[in-house]
Amino acid sequence: MKRFTSSILTAAILALATQAPVQAMDVAGVQLEDNAKVAGKDLVLSNAGVRIKVLFKVYVLGIYLNEKKTTVADILGAPGPKRFKLVMMRDVSGEEFGSSFMGAINKNLEKDEKTKFVNQLLKFGEMFETIGALKKGDVILSDWVPGTGTVLTLNGKPIVEPLPDPLFYNALLKIWLGDKPVDTSLKPVLLGEKKG
Numbered sequence: 001m002k003r004f005t006s007s008i009l010t011a012a013i014l015a016l017a018t019q020a021p022v023q024a025m026d027v028a029g030v031q032l033e034d035n036a037k038v039a040g041k042d043l044v045l046s047n048a049g050v051r052i053k054v055l056f057k058v059y060v061l062g063i064y065l066n067e068k069k070t071t072v073a074d075i076l077g078a079p080g081p082k083r084f085k086l087v088m089m090r091d092v093s094g095e096e097f098g099s100s101f102m103g104a105i106n107k108n109l110e111k112d113e114k115t116k117f118v119n120q121l122l123k124f125g126e127m128f129e130t131i132g133a134l135k136k137g138d139v140i141l142s143d144w145v146p147g148t149g150t151v152l153t154l155n156g157k158p159i160v161e162p163l164p165d166p167l168f169y170n171a172l173l174k175i176w177l178g179d180k181p182v183d184t185s186l187k188p189v190l191l192g193e194k195k196g
Helices: 002-018 072-077 094-107 111-116 118-131 166-177 186-190
Strands: 024-027 030-033 035-038 041-053 056-065 082-088 139-145 149-154
Touching: 024 041, 024 056, 030 041, 030 056, 030 082, 035 056, 035 082, 035 139, 041 186, 056 186, 072 166, 082 166, 094 118, 094 166, 111 118, 111 166, 118 149, 139 166, 149 166, 166 186
Parallel strands: none
Antiparallel strands: 024 030, 035 041, 041 056, 056 082, 082 139, 139 149
16 A cells, blocks of 8 residues: 555656646746636737836736737737736826826727727726726736637736727737837837847
8 A cells, every 4th residue: 555655646746747847938027927828728928028118117018829929910810819918017006007008099099999999998998997006016917708808807806897899909909019009119029029
């Protein structure tokens, strides 16, 4: 019996030792996992970088897709689930954060898109009033879940009901990837053109 228990223990240790280690990318001291699972699908970290505003590091942003992409069109057109992960690097008021996001969305949407997304934009804008201040280390996940919509969480808790239009998720990605990105130095990093 002792030998049997010992062999089970040895097998378990060997199984753990042979599992691939969880890899992570270090972005300005913030660890972002190389992989994520959204809606049961495995995603990879396409690219990640730091949002800088007036010399201050505001947050780290990573985009997860079915495979790495290097053009805006490929990222926006990537099939299946998607995720962006945002990790705060400083404290920011909900009002300041919301106004930055909403301003960037509005700059990168055409007039007809704004009309189409008016309800989702309202819900998205109201979200910033309810979450209040963001603290250093807070994590916002935004997942595109086919059949459900855009699912947003703050530190694992839902912060708005799912927003159903897939093009609205792309509108969010255009905050950083649109023609008028919120941070012109972050966009080429997210496209893999230069290191963050």
